[in-house]
Amino acid sequence: MRIIYSFLVYIVIILSPLIIVYRIFKKKENPQRFFEKFSLNKEKKKRGKLVWFHCSSVGEFLSVVPLIQEFDKIEKIKQILVTTSTLSSSKIFEKFKFKKTLHQFYPLDNIHIVNNFLNYWRPSSVIFVESEIWPTMISQLKKKKIRVVLINARMSEKSFRRWFFLRYFGKNILEKFDYIFPQNKETFLYFKKLGINKLKFLGNLKFISTHNDKFKVVNKKYFKNRTIICSASTHHNEEEIFANLHMRYKRKVPNLITIIIPRHIERTNEIAQMLDKKKLKFTKHSENKKNLDKYDVYIVDSYGESKSFYKISNVVFLGGSLVPKGGQNPLEALRFGCNILHGNYTFNFKDVYKMLGKEKLSLKVKNIKDLEKKALILLKNKRKNFHKIQKFKSEI
Numbered sequence: 001m002r003i004i005y006s007f008l009v010y011i012v013i014i015l016s017p018l019i020i021v022y023r024i025f026k027k028k029e030n031p032q033r034f035f036e037k038f039s040l041n042k043e044k045k046k047r048g049k050l051v052w053f054h055c056s057s058v059g060e061f062l063s064v065v066p067l068i069q070e071f072d073k074i075e076k077i078k079q080i081l082v083t084t085s086t087l088s089s090s091k092i093f094e095k096f097k098f099k100k101t102l103h104q105f106y107p108l109d110n111i112h113i114v115n116n117f118l119n120y121w122r123p124s125s126v127i128f129v130e131s132e133i134w135p136t137m138i139s140q141l142k143k144k145k146i147r148v149v150l151i152n153a154r155m156s157e158k159s160f161r162r163w164f165f166l167r168y169f170g171k172n173i174l175e176k177f178d179y180i181f182p183q184n185k186e187t188f189l190y191f192k193k194l195g196i197n198k199l200k201f202l203g204n205l206k207f208i209s210t211h212n213d214k215f216k217v218v219n220k221k222y223f224k225n226r227t228i229i230c231s232a233s234t235h236h237n238e239e240e241i242f243a244n245l246h247m248r249y250k251r252k253v254p255n256l257i258t259i260i261i262p263r264h265i266e267r268t269n270e271i272a273q274m275l276d277k278k279k280l281k282f283t284k285h286s287e288n289k290k291n292l293d294k295y296d297v298y299i300v301d302s303y304g305e306s307k308s309f310y311k312i313s314n315v316v317f318l319g320g321s322l323v324p325k326g327g328q329n330p331l332e333a334l335r336f337g338c339n340i341l342h343g344n345y346t347f348n349f350k351d352v353y354k355m356l357g358k359e360k361l362s363l364k365v366k367n368i369k370d371l372e373k374k375a376l377i378l379l380k381n382k383r384k385n386f387h388k389i390q391k392f393k394s395e396i
Helices: 002-025 034-038 058-071 087-093 111-121 135-143 157-165 167-174 185-193 238-249 265-277 306-312 331-335 347-358 368-380 386-395
Strands: 049-054 077-084 101-105 125-129 147-153 179-182 227-234 256-262 282-284 297-299 315-318 339-342 362-364
Touching: 002 034, 002 135, 034 101, 049 058, 058 077, 058 087, 058 125, 058 147, 077 087, 087 101, 111 135, 135 147, 135 167, 157 167, 157 185, 179 185, 185 347, 227 238, 227 306, 227 368, 238 256, 238 265, 238 368, 256 265, 256 306, 265 282, 265 297, 306 331, 315 368, 339 368, 347 362
Parallel strands: 049 077, 049 125, 077 101, 125 147, 147 179, 227 256, 227 315, 256 297, 282 297, 315 339, 339 362
Antiparallel strands: none
């Protein structure tokens, strides 16, 4: 199995020039920094102890920001390395003012590239987040006797079935972690069934908010007297669903404005073309318009702005849940007292949504008709959920 895996990685490397050109064209790759994925390192390694965090994307990175902030204070740690795989996560990283933490893109999982990366950075310990399990990297870390743990580990039922099918290969990799900290009991049991014993249940790190959690404040007067529905972290097709919903409710809900925060802002032009066809008036956040009276839709075309819009929104829909992407973390919107809507596909945050549903802090919609019905109820009730949320937070 390892031979097949290594062969596939080599194929990716051979095809990588074409893949990278395509991704740069699609604005999914940084043309100045893609070489970091081949372990051609731009940043300088300092002398002394280095701790390395690896997170795949934005959500995983944000979940460990409180840990990084605490590690940043420890004097004997001279440097902290954060690696991620996506362009969006690198842009979010830039918004934090860490003292001794730097960012690089995660290298391809090829033995030569991995060894070059490890020989350059020489981490004293490594913290992987959620489902980041890379066989070559983990094997080399073990060979070099570098401590490696998996925190906030997440495994869905679908992932478990794949791991169970390859359980002998999978167990061999998973046993190399010094410790695994599952984020929920379901994941804990899946790891147990795979024969992994170095487990400790700590709960979901995404319940922890960052201290000094600053964000840009959106001037509420620009949205004066507007009833706001925010569709956040949306994927393809979900924006059109909310465009149609806006058209249906434009007369029923006075001064309605729909805020769309796409999961990938490089899709902004695609969304704009769709809104044009429907003859909906829209503006982009980057255009910095101060008079929004005549607009139907406001597109947030920058990363790291979600909190600003949760603060002013009456209702927030969490994307990736009407299409089978697994949903997005609702806790950030919850902290701002938002009324939360989501679709059927929430397997990435199954335990969180189950808990919020039980407390009636989020509503699941079965289909578009159900979405229209429940969104209208929440839009007419403009009260925020702060009291219920404070009670809920004190009990978890």
